Amino acid sequence: MTENTKDQPQTSAEVKKTVEIKKEESWLEFASTVGLAVLIAIIFRSFIYQPFTIPSESMLNNLMVGDYLLVSKFSYGYSHHSLPFSPPLFSGRIFESPVERGDVAVFRLPRDPGTYYIKRILGLPGDRIQMKKSVLYINGEAVKRERLEDYVRIKNGRQEVFKQYRETLPSGRSYITLDMGYFPGSRADDTPVFRVPEGHYFGIGDNRDNSQDSRFPKSEGVGYIPSENVIGRAEFLTLSFDDQAALWEFWKWFPKERRERFFTKIK
Structure with a gap:
């Protein structure tokens, strides 16, 4: 019971x-x-991927102020700069894949590793790079460029006109550059021959007259880019707003959005 x-x-x-x-x-x-x-x-x-936003016009018009993009961290392997705060855990790169000529890459500025820059990599280790009368020369050969219609925009109520070219590298890769014109004696338009050291790259902005890049010494521009400073390859845009609104400032997004740039691949 x-x-x-x-x-x-x-x-x-x-x-x-x-x-x-x-x-x-x-x-x-x-x-x-x-x-x-x-x-x-x-x-x-x-x-895997790190988000960035574009703060300057050095890559205009391929990249614009207010563009949000994703950079693939796995494209070139990893260095200690790949990690937050760049802890000096190791030197060099692991799982390294070389940067290809024409890639748009994000890197830490050599003179200030806390600052990120984005440029098109046009010089590889061992290359000779020079600008002559606004024309890019790689290893003594002029890079083919084709004149396109002018790029015209209105900024601060004023019209700005840029000469627009399509550059085609020996590999066949092509991209658009902007040029305000040839200015004799300009350090951007007429340069000495730069010999890219081993373990370094040479980056130039697509907006040729508005880019402090590898054409300028490390003390004022970029200089040569150490391989371990490279963060990754810029892959595609996610969002784009023309009033420089922060991503969280949703009340500023519309009607300032550039919808045609949403989720597009970076060329």
Whole structure:
């Protein structure tokens, strides 16, 4: 014969203790969820894709102020600069793949590693790079360029006109550049021959007369770009707004959005 029993009612102290245990478990679960999300974000940002926004016109008109883009971290392998805050855990690159001529790459500025720059890589290790009368020469050969219709825009109520060219590299890769014209004696239009050292790259902005790039010494421009300073390849645009609104300033997004640039591949 089995005797039926009833649960004894909990005292107020027991009920309070049970509630406190549940609250503690809830906070621990919330903290672990947040921690996991942060860890996933750090891994994604460090090893897969890192988001950036364009703050200057040095790559106009391929990249514009207010463009948001994703940079693939895995394209060229990893250096200690790939990690947040650049901890000096190792030197050189691991899983390295070389940058290809014509790639648009993001890198840490050699004189200030806390600053990110983006340029088109046109000089590889061992190359001889020179500008003569606004024309790019690689290893003594002029890069083919085709004159296109002018690029015209209105900025601050004024019309600006740029000469527009399509440059085609020996490999067949092509892209658009802007040029305000040839200015004799300009350090951007007439340069000495730059011999790119081993383990370095040479980057130039597509907006040729508005880019402090490898044509200028490290003290004032970019200089040669060390391989380990390269962060990754700019792959595609996600969003684009022409009033420089921050991504979280959603009230400024519309009607300033450039919808035709949303989710497009960077050439």
